[in-house]
Amino acid sequence: MALNQIYKIVRHYYLIGKKTSSFYIILQLQMILPQIMMETKAYARALVAFKNGQPIGDGIGPLIAARLMRGSKSYEIVDDTVVGRVPLEGRVAYVLKAKGPGGNVGKPGEAIRQILEEKEGEISRIIVIDAAQKFEGEKPGEVVEGTGVAIGGPGVDKYKVEEVATKYKIPLSAILVKESIGDVVSTMRKEIADSVNDVIDRIKRIVRETTKEGDSVIIAGIGNTIGIAQ
């Protein structure tokens, strides 16, 4: 769909330039062509990744959640979203991700709301892990920390988490892995996959520093879980 959209836009400008014999319209197209090509190559690679069921860069959140959940029992809390109860640094972590290994983003907002309602707000912290777009010149796979709900897209899930976190006054943390637009949709790069251990160390540090032993936390791995099971 994205490739077709690019094709339509490029054709539009080309035909308009031809129709009006305007050099400047064609020039505009020529000027942004390197960027268009970069995006097109990324989407072309995405086709292969999805066809073969390979994890993509956007799947870094679910990959970290899967590593944390490994060995523990998980259940489907809402459609296409699974939760596992994992002991972590003397606390209980409710780790959630989209149900894999098919291409799926799940409903993290709804899942977090459900857990909070079930626990009646007895959660000390919510940690969200996602991929973030990097600027040119930044290293892919760089890990950064912040505050808030790091969920992209139209904002439905982000709103749901913010609403319920505000209701129960639960602090929010975000851990992001930087990636370029090309890395997000194509098969996961080694540099990005290697950042998993760093992110897990940071999760443990945040949990140790901001919660007490015996507390419960929610860890949400956001993104497309293609090629990643639980």
Place this chain on the structure above:
Amino acid sequence: MSKKSDNVRRTQAYFVSMIIVLMLLSFITLLQTFKTYKERGYMDYLSFALSISAITLSVYMILQIKTRPPKTGFEQPEVFTVIRCSKCGFEITRKFKEGDYVLKEADPCPKCKEPTFIYMIFRKADEEEKKRERYEL
């Protein structure tokens, strides 16, 4: 599809024949210019310059046709699967096979015979990608 590729080939043959005709005419003009100079002692600089330019252009166009098209960048990267032993941490890296996914159970560990699982699936960044990321401000 085949009709389209036929069209492409025909266009190229037509293009090459045009270049050959252009070169021939340029050589004839050049010879004529020299002949006139020898017989009458008069040099037609305009014809000389035009024929030399036409020959240069023809050679350039022939070289352009012969050069291979640049890489489009749509070549598929190599993807690898890392398998790790749950007990001893022994790792094997092999090429990705269809049906592989992270946390899938794999063959028992060759060292300790304990179950193994797919730990990681990744692609190596190609040279072009790495080159683009090397910045010197």
